[in-house]
């Protein structure tokens with residue numbers, strides 16, 4: 165893979181990304197200045213944002229956050245964005261509902277408090293608006309004018325919409341056989357949408373090639389060369405969950421895994437809140453959820469392996485269908501370190517779980533939400549998840565985008581417009 169150093173448009177200039185101080189290698193700790201780079205020049209390890217939070221006073225910070233806008237920018241002091249970010253054209257995602265799911269808790273036998281963090285409430289109806297919002301700010305800072313990505317579906321829509329709002333060009337790449345809801349959602353904002361004959365891993369490989377080629381020069385790939393910034397957006401899920409619980413850590417949190425980025429950054433977000441003194445320092449467990457038809461991380465977890473062997477995805481949970489997840493090994497570390505687990509469910513269990521969540525809580529999840537709810541149920545049944553503890557389950561997308569998954573759900577009866585016909589149908 166080509167390792168891109170600082171783009172010509174940024175050389176010599178310093179960028180203002182608030183508390184972000186540098187990029188730091190997750191493997192060897194090597195530090196480089198903030199720029200559109202994603203791999204360590206020493207060891208090829210992934211780069212992530214290093215911050216300087218030393219100036220913050222805990223109670224002042226808490227007040228500042230609580231007085232902030234009802235979106236992710238309330239956490240701007242903890243994100244790689246300039247202080248005036250809230251005034252820039254952005255979709256302003258986040259601050260989605262944390263639903264106390266008592267009906268679902270009763271069905272699953274959870275007594276310690278069960279919550280659904282419902283990220284279908286974001287502007288393009290998935291959690292991806294959070295990560296794109298960060299990448300957009302980085303793209304602005306580095307002087308990019310085209311936003312791009314490789315996507316399993318939701319990211320393409322989030323990039324298209326963010327680019328439209330911010331006045332960027334967009335050109336995004338998806339596997340050619342995605343759900344219609346995802347394709348329309350990605351195309352409607354007027355950017356270019358390219359279907360690649362292959363699966364997500366092929367799309368991603370192509371984008372890595374494009375970055376190293378003159379054809380991709382000046383392009384900000386939100387999940388490739390802007391990945392360190394993009395990834396930080398997932399921390400806001402952790403921040404919101406804790407603030408919405410009254411500045412408390414959940415005991416257990418169930419997170420879907422595609423590349424694994426979201427799960428690793430939820431852990432990073434929780435760690436930061438502990439270090440900043442915003443929540444009490446106590447143990448929490450992170451559980452990862454996959455679909456059986458694309459379960460490289462849960463397979464490795466169950467086998468006790470440290471490496472993740474790539475798979476060829478075959479599942480209805482297309483938004484999670486990454487067969488070679490970049491953050492897989494880090495997910496394994498986190499699940500093991502926190503005492504969590506990684507589990508998978510069949511497509512049939514995904515559909516059952518989508519229906520269960522809809523029937524009990526009035527939340528229509530996309531297949532990824534079926535995966536987390538299904539895995540939660542399975543982990544309770546197997547005794548791995550403790551039903552007496554406060555548990556948060558993520559729903560990261562909207563069921564309207566994956567209607568085919570629940571095809572056959574429809575009319576109870578068709579009747580003539582009179583009472584006799586209604587009574588005949590047995591509905592009175």
Ligand SMILES: *Cc1c(COP(=O)(O)O)cnc(C)c1O
Nearest residue numbers: 318422423424425426532560561
């Ligand atoms: C992208 C995505 C995820 C998680 O992605 P990661 O690559 O693991 O960060 C989860 N749910 C949905 C609906 C998504 O689109």
Ligand SMILES: [Zn+2]
Nearest residue numbers: 189192204207
């Ligand atoms: Zn390194």
